[in-house]
Amino acid sequence: MLAGIAEKLADDAGLPRPRWTEAVPALAEPWVRPGTPRMVDAAHTHAPAQLLKRKIHLAEDDLWRARD
DSSP states (O other): OOHHHHHHHHHHHHHOOOOOGGOOOOOOOOOOOOOEEEEEEHHHSSSOOOHHHHTEEEOGGGOOOOOO
């Protein structure tokens, strides 16, 4: 998860991704947040690509607050 977050932050800031993130493999099986089927579907739909690439299904707004 930390590698996906580091990639997302770097991408959003227009910076190169940290090199160490390349060495972190995706999970063997997807991790899906607990919840109702609707919550699980929303988490997948709104997950950042950097986390989905690592098989982590967690919505962006579960990690970051919207900027005002």
